[in-house]
Amino acid sequence: MLKKLFTTFALSATLALPTMADTDPAVEARQGQFKLIVHNFGLLGGMVQGRMDYDADMAQAAADNLFHLTRHDQSRLWPEGTDSFSIDNTRAKPEIWENLDDFVSKFGALQEAAEALQPVAGEGLDAMRASFGGVAQTCQACHQVYREEAS
């Protein structure tokens, strides 16, 4: 499954434009993907942190979304030359492309964590809490090495 999501990664690299206009559509799309992820992740986080009441239906819907969002095929979202040293408006470090296997493996960890969250999100706050933390850990593992500070 994971492999399939990234199989055309190398191919897409050859299609990247050498000079980028203001915004590359791939960069916009991948940022949109992360906005959708945080939109759902944040709802669960709000419940875990007690900022809002736990609601089983809402939690389940958000967890379902996370599952599907993390299954979105990534092969056209990360063309070479769209790193933070090459273009503006991205925080994606060049190290992503230098360690593509590790990056893909970290994305795989996010997929697994989202998969683990899905069956428990609607089963109560305590049931959701640990799996929510697992998702957060996979976000952090990637941000720690592959994301620049905001400017």
Add this chain to the structure above:
Amino acid sequence: MRLITLGLVAAGLITVSAAWVLSAPRPLPASDIANLQGDPEHGRSVFLAAGCSSCHRAPGPDSDPLILSGGRSFASDFGTFIAPNISPDPDHGIGTWSQTDFVNAVMRGVSPTGSHYYPAFPYASYIKADPQDITDLYAYMMTLPTDATPSRPQDVTFPFSIRRAVGLWKTLFLSDEWAITGDLTETEQRGRYLSEALAHCAECHTPRNALGGLDRNAWHMGAPNPSGTGRIPAIAGPDFNWTEFDISAYLESGLTPEFDVVGGSMADVVSNLGQLPKEDLDAIAAYVLRAAQ
């Protein structure tokens, strides 16, 4: 003409002598430290709050935070600093250091042989610590695993490569005065101790002047990222609108109020601070808001 030359030579000698005197290492007297009894269990809390492992664990995101083999590098305007091995290894770490050696290294930036450390090692923050806490830290760190990785030399450019000159930097910027003063609550004072003396938040979140000293008039106002692109965000000022709950939750979990997840160097900070009691994180949060006023 000869008189002028003589005068210039004399003035030069006086300047050099003054610089030599001013730049001398100033360790704490051994009598203040040698008799303190270290508590390794409390030392662990100090270790987490002070963030030792963030710089001294091995390079790579997944290295063991308790193996302080050194080797991580930190680029700056003055050159690249490379964290040394501070595991208790007797040959390559600090295994042969006395308690007094250790406290002077941490709180005064002076090595056991009497030379200056570069202030990338945040002793300009640790100088505000309680020597008892640093003694506890010593007791704890001596229980950690040894590692035989040799320390690498610092890669610092001239004139910063002259270590003695760090002594002059210390006369300008090394101070045990709190940055945030006034009528602080007990919680804010606890938070100030944790933040200013141990966690050294200001070392990254406060801008520096041309000589590398913290600009105390812009405390926590954010600064360029010395080791990469982007900025270390402001945690004070008009655009910082986090609540005490937000700050404490972030330090515990790495989640911002918008549920972005922490990254970069701050991920290490959260990994460490997240293991402290919640009331300590609340105290840091109260202090950060007090400092932002």
